[in-house]
Each structure stands twice: as C-alpha cells, then as structure tokens.
Amino acid sequence: MKWTNVGPRIVFVVCCVAALRAVSLGCPQASAQERAEFDAFFDKVTKAEAELFRGRPESLKALWSRAFDVTLFGVSGGSGEHGWEQVGPRLEWTNTQYSDGTLTVERIASHVDGNLGYVVQREKVRFKVPGHTQDSILEIRATWIFRRERRERLSQLA
Numbered sequence: 001m002k003w004t005n006v007g008p009r010i011v012f013v014v015c016c017v018a019a020l021r022a023v024s025l026g027c028p029q030a031s032a033q034e035r036a037e038f039d040a041f042f043d044k045v046t047k048a049e050a051e052l053f054r055g056r057p058e059s060l061k062a063l064w065s066r067a068f069d070v071t072l073f074g075v076s077g078g079s080g081e082h083g084w085e086q087v088g089p090r091l092e093w094t095n096t097q098y099s100d101g102t103l104t105v106e107r108i109a110s111h112v113d114g115n116l117g118y119v120v121q122r123e124k125v126r127f128k129v130p131g132h133t134q135d136s137i138l139e140i141r142a143t144w145i146f147r148r149e150r151r152e153r154l155s156q157l158a
Contacts (some may be wrong), residue, residue, distance in 0.1 A: 007061040030112040038146070042119055045144065046105060052076070053125050057091045064091065065149060075140055101127030108141075115148040129140025 030038065048060040064070065064087065072081045072090055081090045086122040103125050125138040 002084040030114070030117075038110075038117050040147055041146075042110070042144070046103070047128040048093045049123075050101070052091070052094055053098045053103055053127050055095045055099035055101070055130060056109050061088060061091045064088075067149070074142070075138065096130060098125075098127045099130045101125050112146075119146075 002124075045060075045063060048063055051057070051059045064084075066084045068083060070082075070087050072087045073079075074092050076090060078090065081082055081087045083154055102121060105124075106122040108120045108122065111117060120141070120143050123140050123142050125140075127138070128134070129136060
C-alpha cells in the first residue's frame with residue numbers, strides 16, 4: 001500500500017465556503033431548523049466529496065458556487081484557485097488523480113450561526129491513481145467554511 005505524504009508533519013487543510021438556502025440575516029444563534037438544514041447540506045457535500053475520490057467530480061461541481069470570490073485550497077486546490085474559471089477546471093482535474101476511492105470522516109467540530117457555518121474533520125481517503133492498481137491513502141484535516149447563498153452551492157474563501 002502506498003501512503004501519500006504531504007511532507008514531514010504537515011497537515012493538508014481543505015477550506016471550502018458552502019452556500020445554503022437564504023434565510024434571515026443577522027441570526028445570533030442557529031435554530032434547530034437551521035442546524036438541521038446545515039447538517040443535511042453537509043451530508044450532500046460529504047457524499048459529493050466521496051464521489052470526487054471515485055473519479056467523479058460532477059456532483060461536487062454541481063454544488064459549488066459560481067460567485068466571483070469562490071476559492072479552493074488543499075487536496076484538490078494545488079496552491080490555491082480563485083474564481084470559477086480556475087476552481088471548475090481544478091475540480092475536473094481531480095478525475096485524473098483519483099479513482100475507486102472510499103472516504104472516511106471523523107468530525108471534530110462544527111458550528112452554524114446565522115449565515116456562516118464551519119466543519120472541521122479528519123478525512124481518510126483510500127484510492128487508486130487512475131491507471132495504477134496499487135492503493136494509496138491520503139489523510140488530511142479538512143476545514144470547510146460555509147456561507148449562505150440563495151442556491152445550494154459551495155463557495156470557498158481562503
């Protein structure tokens with residue numbers, strides 16, 4: 001089995017800002033309904049991310065915001081992509097890097113408050129590089145930052 005190393009004791013950070021359906025501005029604390037909506041949306045994100053590691057980025061791309069400030073850093077973001085013109089192709093690029101993947105997550109923390117939310121988790125991905133038969137393993141700490149938008153799309157700010 002091949003381990004994918006990011007470097008000596010360096011942890012990859014994946015930051016994403018996701019968009020939930022619009023709700024009232026200025027909520028000081030998430031209601032039970034807002035929390036349930038946030039959790040349901042993040043479940044969609046997790047399923048779409050699992051598909052990405054199977055070499056199918058379409059479902060994650062469909063959730064991603066087309067806003068001017070969308071960014072992507074970390075495991076799929078190289079040194080950082082800004083704007084949909086860069087983020088879209090980077091997400092598409094992932095199908096040349098991952099196939100037959102499985103994703104396991106351990107949520108460390110999450111919070112939603114008004115129009116912002118975040119999730120911090122450990123992710124372990126077992127995958128094959130397309131064209132290779134040997135399994136690779138990638139372990140990262142991922143930080144997802146979410147912002148409400150009118151549509152259910154991801155938007156990432158660094």
